Amino acid sequence: MFRRVRQVRAALCARITPTDEVYIAEHLSSRAQQLFWRMAVADQYHALQVA
Numbered sequence: 001m002f003r004r005v006r007q008v009r010a011a012l013c014a015r016i017t018p019t020d021e022v023y024i025a026e027h028l029s030s031r032a033q034q035l036f037w038r039m040a041v042a043d044q045y046h047a048l049q050v051a
Contacts, residue, residue: 012042014042
């Protein structure tokens with residue numbers, strides 16, 4: 001149960017930093033960036049964590 005609480009907290013507090021933006025610009029094509037920025041912030045954050 002505590003794991004789920006942490007997951008909800010992480011989703012609510014998810015932020016994309018300027019460093020993350022640089023990483024995205026360097027590693028994703030223009031089209032992939034368009035798709036990435038359409039995702040929910042929590043999903044963007046998760047994608048960066050597993051990249």
